[in-house]
Amino acid sequence: MKALDHMTFSLDTPGLWRRMACWLYEGILLFGVVFLAAYLFGTLTQTRYALDNRQALQGFLFLVLGIYFVWFWAHGQTLAMKTWNIRVVGRDGRKISQFRALGRYVLSWMWFLPPLIAVSPYHLSGGEIAVICLGWIAVWAILSRFHPQQQFWHDALAGTRLVTYKPINR
Numbered sequence: 321m322k323a324l325d326h327m328t329f330s331l332d333t334p335g336l337w338r339r340m341a342c343w344l345y346e347g348i349l350l351f352g353v354v355f356l357a358a359y360l361f362g363t364l365t366q367t368r369y370a371l372d373n374r375q376a377l378q379g380f381l382f383l384v385l386g387i388y389f390v391w392f393w394a395h396g397q398t399l400a401m402k403t404w405n406i407r408v409v410g411r412d413g414r415k416i417s418q419f420r421a422l423g424r425y426v427l428s429w430m431w432f433l434p435p436l437i438a439v440s441p442y443h444l445s446g447g448e449i450a451v452i453c454l455g456w457i458a459v460w461a462i463l464s465r466f467h468p469q470q471q472f473w474h475d476a477l478a479g480t481r482l483v484t485y486k487p488i489n490r
Contacts, residue, residue, distance in 0.1 A: 331413050332484050333470045334406050339482060340461055342404035349400055350385070357384040386425050393421035397485070407485035408475075416480055427474035431460055 334342075361380050367373050392398040396407050396415055408424070410416045416424070435456040439449050464472045471481050 330484050331409075331481075334404070334482055334484050336461060336464060336470070338404055339406065339464075339472075342400050342406050345403060346398060346400035349398075350388075353384065353388055354381060357381055386422070389425045389428070390418055390421040393424060393480075394418045401485075405484060405486045406482050408480050409483055411479055411481060413483070420479060424474065424478040424480050427478045430474045431457055 357380065358377060361367070361373075361377050365373055365376070367377075389398065392401075393408050394416060396409070401407060408416060408421075410420065432453065435453045436449075439452055444452075460472070464470055467473060467476055469481065475481050
């Protein structure tokens with residue numbers, strides 16, 4: 321165990337169910353971030369129709385989400401990670417740099433890009449795309465079982481890991 325900021329953490333990997341619950345909660349919290357960013361974008365660009373400036377909006381949201389994640393991960397935790405007592409650290413157990421957090425952000429798109437690229441040549445309905453994406457998310461999560469420390473593979477590639485991080489009970 322190591323002490324850091326009146327908290328304790330171990331280098332133990334949180335269980336897959338807890339990490340996925342955190343992932344889902346992160347998505348719920350990101351709804352507010354995306355809503356506000358899209359509203360700001362629409363207001364500043366005076367976009368009147370949803371499909372106008374679609375690529376620019378997607379790029380802007382990619383940038384906003386990148387800023388959100390890089391800043392929080394460089395400080396150790398996002399809001400959802402605090403709730404689920406999870407922290408992102410380097411392989412050595414120390415805080416990660418903003419550059420490493422940026423690498424983790426880019427690699428974390430492995431949750432979504434492979435199925436989206438795979439379905440792009442086909443004209444599938446939104447429901448079909450959602451099913452394929454959810455299937456890939458389940459596969460990507462289960463693949464962590466094959467990592468020696470049970471880490472997600474994008475973490476292994478980024479040189480990061482998720483660890484348990486809890487307040488000290490006094």
